[in-house]
Amino acid sequence: MGAALLDLGSWVYRTAPSFYRRLAQDFQRDIRPAPHRPDPNSWPNTGFHAAWLGHSTVLLKIDGLTILTDPVFSKRAGIGLGPVTLGLKRLVAPALTIADLPEIDVVLLSHAHMDHFDIPSLHRLEGRGVTVVTASRTADLLRAGRYSAIRELRWDERTQIGPLEIRAFPVRHWGARMRSDTYRGYNGYTLECGRYRILFGGDTAMTDTFRQLKTSRPFDLAIMPVGAYNPWITAHCTPEQSWRMAQDAGAEFFLPVHHQTFMLSREPYFEPIERVYNVAGNHSDRVALSGIGQQFQIN
Numbered sequence: 141m142g143a144a145l146l147d148l149g150s151w152v153y154r155t156a157p158s159f160y161r162r163l164a165q166d167f168q169r170d171i172r173p174a175p176h177r178p179d180p181n182s183w184p185n186t187g188f189h190a191a192w193l194g195h196s197t198v199l200l201k202i203d204g205l206t207i208l209t210d211p212v213f214s215k216r217a218g219i220g221l222g223p224v225t226l227g228l229k230r231l232v233a234p235a236l237t238i239a240d241l242p243e244i245d246v247v248l249l250s251h252a253h254m255d256h257f258d259i260p261s262l263h264r265l266e267g268r269g270v271t272v273v274t275a276s277r278t279a280d281l282l283r284a285g286r287y288s289a290i291r292e293l294r295w296d297e298r299t300q301i302g303p304l305e306i307r308a309f310p311v312r313h314w315g316a317r318m319r320s321d322t323y324r325g326y327n328g329y330t331l332e333c334g335r336y337r338i339l340f341g342g343d344t345a346m347t348d349t350f351r352q353l354k355t356s357r358p359f360d361l362a363i364m365p366v367g368a369y370n371p372w373i374t375a376h377c378t379p380e381q382s383w384r385m386a387q388d389a390g391a392e393f394f395l396p397v398h399h400q401t402f403m404l405s406r407e408p409y410f411e412p413i414e415r416v417y418n419v420a421g422n423h424s425d426r427v428a429l430s431g432i433g434q435q436f437q438i439n
Contacts, residue, residue, distance in 0.1 A: 174235040176433030187439040193235045195401035202333040207246040210256040217255040235433030249274040250342030251326035252317040276325030304333040311344035350385040362391035367399030370407040379415035393428040
């Protein structure tokens with residue numbers, strides 16, 4: 141019986157598509173360290189600073205206010221069953237651990253998918269000084285009373301946190317964490333703080349809504365997803381589409397995220413960032429960061 145099961149398993153492995161074969165290999169490999177390590181403790185309390193920590197997790201500091209987008213620090217993104225998490229294993233470790241982070245003022249959550257809304261990470265970020273801004277009908281996933289505030293935003297709603305204004309805008313994605321909770325929201329966000337304007341695209345396929353964000357005052361930085369498009373093009377934009385949407389919104393600099401961290405799709409590891417530089421062409425100096433752990437600043 142054991143030999144028969146082994147033969148069956150071998151047959152499934154040989155005949156499975158390469159995507160599922162890579163998932164099986166996922167259990168055997170080590171997580172690589174991040175290629176760069178930022179030093180947010182050296183950032184002054186003036187100006188704009190950013191570091192890509194991996195996937196869609198970006199640490200921002202705007203005139204002393206610290207913001208963390210879609211924090212995912214766990215080894216796997218998935219469903220927690222006691223001490224075990226069933227889900228995708230990271231390819232690369234976060235550039236910083238949660239213990240390495242400075243004090244966080246705002247946690248910004250685009251939607252409830254497990255590679256963006258990581259419950260263990262969010263539990264470790266709980267604190268009375270932290271305000272969480274999240275999509276509609278997702279606050280129930282957080283532990284009430286553990287943060288300074290939890291604010292849900294629907295599309296086109298705004299909230300003010302000290303000098304920071306955050307507005308939610310529609311993107312082309314979906315919000316369900318499981319099959320049954322299709323009611324959950326999903327957002328992109330604009331952030332305005334003093335003289336700085338930031339766009340966080342969350343997770344999105346190609347959409348014209350970014351054109352509606354453009355004003356006479358450009359965005360200093362667009363944080364945009366560039367991976368997981370093959371074959372999931374109806375929910376995830378290509379690098380070229382991502383660049384186009386950032387330009388439609390009027391962004392000066394482009395920070396590509398949602399790649400190099402988890403194996404979510406079939407495109408090769410470096411393909412998204414290579415395509416970013418190809419589409420940027422003579423404007424490649426406007427690509428703010430390309431590697432996990434790199435830093436960017438505007439003074």
